[in-house]
Amino acid sequence: MQWETVIGLEIHTQLATQSKIFSGAATAFGAPPNTQACAIDLGLPGVLPVLNAEAVRLAVRFGKAIGAAVAPRSVFARKNYFYPDLPKGYQISQYELPIVGEGRVEIVLGDGAVKSIGVTRAHLEEDAGKSLHEENLAGGGYTGIDLNRAGTPLLEIVSEPDMRTPQEAVAYARKIHQLVRWIGISDGNMQEGSFRVDANVSVRPLGQTRFGTRTEIKNLNSFRFIERAIQFEVERQIDVIEGGGTIVQETRLYDPERDETRPMRSKEEANDYRYFPDPDLLPVELDVAFIVDAVADLPELPDSMRERFHTQYGLGEYDASLLTTGRELAQYFEAVVQATAEPKLAANWVNGELAAALNRSEIEIAQSPVSAAMLAGLIHRIQDGTVSGKLAKQVFEAMWSGEGDADSVIQARGLRQITDSGELEALIAAIVAANPGQVEQYRAGKDKVFGFFVGQVMKESKGKANPQQVNEILMRVLASD
Amino acid sequence: MSLDASDIEKIAHLARLEIAPESIERYAADLSNILDLVAQMDAVDTTGVEPMAHPLHMSQRLRPDRVSEHDRRELFQAIAPLTEDGLYLVPKVID
Numbered sequence: 001m002q003w004e005t006v007i008g009l010e011i012h013t014q015l016a017t018q019s020k021i022f023s024g025a026a027t028a029f030g031a032p033p034n035t036q037a038c039a040i041d042l043g044l045p046g047v048l049p050v051l052n053a054e055a056v057r058l059a060v061r062f063g064k065a066i067g068a069a070v071a072p073r074s075v076f077a078r079k080n081y082f083y084p085d086l087p088k089g090y091q092i093s094q095y096e097l098p099i100v101g102e103g104r105v106e107i108v109l110g111d112g113a114v115k116s117i118g119v120t121r122a123h124l125e126e127d128a129g130k131s132l133h134e135e136n137l138a139g140g141g142y143t144g145i146d147l148n149r150a151g152t153p154l155l156e157i158v159s160e161p162d163m164r165t166p167q168e169a170v171a172y173a174r175k176i177h178q179l180v181r182w183i184g185i186s187d188g189n190m191q192e193g194s195f196r197v198d199a200n201v202s203v204r205p206l207g208q209t210r211f212g213t214r215t216e217i218k219n220l221n222s223f224r225f226i227e228r229a230i231q232f233e234v235e236r237q238i239d240v241i242e243g244g245g246t247i248v249q250e251t252r253l254y255d256p257e258r259d260e261t262r263p264m265r266s267k268e269e270a271n272d273y274r275y276f277p278d279p280d281l282l283p284v285e286l287d288v289a290f291i292v293d294a295v296a297d298l299p300e301l302p303d304s305m306r307e308r309f310h311t312q313y314g315l316g317e318y319d320a321s322l323l324t325t326g327r328e329l330a331q332y333f334e335a336v337v338q339a340t341a342e343p344k345l346a347a348n349w350v351n352g353e354l355a356a357a358l359n360r361s362e363i364e365i366a367q368s369p370v371s372a373a374m375l376a377g378l379i380h381r382i383q384d385g386t387v388s389g390k391l392a393k394q395v396f397e398a399m400w401s402g403e404g405d406a407d408s409v410i411q412a413r414g415l416r417q418i419t420d421s422g423e424l425e426a427l428i429a430a431i432v433a434a435n436p437g438q439v440e441q442y443r444a445g446k447d448k449v450f451g452f453f454v455g456q457v458m459k460e461s462k463g464k465a466n467p468q469q470v471n472e473i474l475m476r477v478l479a480s481d
Numbered sequence: 482m483s484l485d486a487s488d489i490e491k492i493a494h495l496a497r498l499e500i501a502p503e504s505i506e507r508y509a510a511d512l513s514n515i516l517d518l519v520a521q522m523d524a525v526d527t528t529g530v531e532p533m534a535h536p537l538h539m540s541q542r543l544r545p546d547r548v549s550e551h552d553r554r555e556l557f558q559a560i561a562p563l564t565e566d567g568l569y570l571v572p573k574v575i576d
Contacts, residue, residue, distance in 0.1 A: 017546050024549030033567035034558070038550035042557060054546035075534040082497055084571040089497075097534070133575060137565050144568030272495060277534040285540035 002206040005234050007169045008161035012154045013186040014194040015058045021126050021153035022049030029192050037147035043088035055153035058185040059099045060294040065183050068103030076281040079273045085129035095275040098123035107171040117172050118160030127152040166230040182327045190221050201233045213247040229254035233261050313343035322351050328365045332372045339376035353396050370399045378406040391415045418464045431456045482516040484509045
């Protein structure tokens with residue numbers, strides 16, 4: 001039997017605010033436990049939540065970025081369940097009237113084809129605290145609760161069940177990740193839990209229109225885990241059905257060490273959330289001015305920038321995609337292009353040496369010791385023939401390790417290309433004179449020996465000879481007499 | 482609509498309320514009456530009436546994104562039954 005996989009994702013992304021969604025406590029990551037949990041976050045009696053304008057503004061930006069309608073009126077609801085890291089006994093979320101309606105994003109598949117994925121909705125909600133199970137607290141038998149994260153604003157982005165392979169799910173998750181960082185609404189830090197993915201997975205016989213029973217894999221916090229967890233789950237479901245069993249609708253957790261999903265010990269009746277409008281919060285009504293203001297400084301979006309890099313600069317799909325993975329990188333690239341008017345050379349350097357160096361040092365473009373101006377300076381020196389492409393790599397390495405800009409590195413290390421033809425003529429004449437045997441061979445028709453001479457010249461000149469000039473002079477000298 | 486004993490037990494459990502077995506019947510009757518009242522209201526023609534999310538005809542005020550609350554952990558933890566290393570302790574729970 002041929003099976004088709006159906007995947008929908010729910011992505012929780014933490015919004016980049018200073019304070020929490022309903023309180024004035026700080027949201028900074030890594031503070032000592034419970035030092036950023038105020039009376040509202042603790043759900044103490046008599047407190048009232050007050051909505052953070054910035055959380056609303058960031059949600060509106062996301063809505064616009066995916067071409068969705070932003071609701072002029074949205075309502076907060078209580079999602080009721082009991083768990084120790086949720087002090088109120090309910091999570092404030094949005095249910096019937098979310099702030100962001102239907103939108104779409106495009107993903108590029110492995111074969112280069114473009115697929116459009118529907119976003120059903122995106123709604124604002126508060127994060128829960130953290131439970132620490134592993135520690136031997138108070139002699140054991142206890143779970144420690146840190147409520148610093150409780151009340152941190154989340155935007156939950158719910159997709160349509162539009163994905164058909166684990167790879168498509170990863171491409172979609174990467175797309176949303178790229179987008180939330182690009183428009184500055186989240187740092188997207190997956191290690192710190194700022195971007196967490198739940199995957200709804202089901203299988204059905206190919207050609208059947210009705211969906212199969214789905215399971216939900218919770219809290220996937222890396223792209224690799226998303227792919228592997230879904231892959232495992234699909235195989236498991238097919239095995240169960242082909243073995244004559246049925247799929248139970250349940251929540252599962254992925255265990256990366258064993259590379260498998262397991263049923264979560266169910267939070268009893270966890271799915272009976274009994275949502276109702278939160279009487280502590282009034283409906284959120286956004287006027288046109290608020291929405292216009294929220295999106296006024298929305299930057300050019302990655303898809304359109306990628307397309308522009310293609311048409312305006314003549315870059316290939318691969319280069320254009322790589323350069324638009326992040327906004328800072330794209331800006332860096334454009335700064336280099338503006339200074340040099342050499343888009344292809346700039347793309348090669350940014351996607352080549354620079355990307356490799358960033359990777360090696362495990363830093364982001366913003367921390368690059370080689371600024372866009374410095375890279376442009378180096379490209380100028382390649383353009384005007386001061387350094388060869390090969391030596392330019394040395395210059396780059398030197399700039400990377402803090403030896404100054406291209407001109408001072410070239411000066412200090414004596415890397416200036418030898419373009420003085422007199423100097424080259426003399427050098428070549430000496431080499432030709434010193435190797436009569438090879439000259440003989442060349443003249444007897446063994447063209448390969450030419451490479452030997454080029455190699456000798458490069459060696460003698462420590463790579464500083466201009467290769468084109470070397471070729472010309474060598475040709476002439478070897479051909480004559 | 483009428484609720485039976487098992488409905489009452491389930492609702493009570495979801496709300497983590499302990500109900501004495503002898504009061505279950507009374508709760509079933511009371512809650513069923515409330516639902517009957519709602520059913521009566523269902524009969525009213527509400528065409529063109531916007532669903533109400535809040536009794537006040539006002540919209541939510543927004544707060545500027547400023548940190549205004551500072552660490553008062555010691556004060557809050559003074560009333561907690563058990564704490565250690567800054568954590569609130571609860572009986573062990575496992576996902």
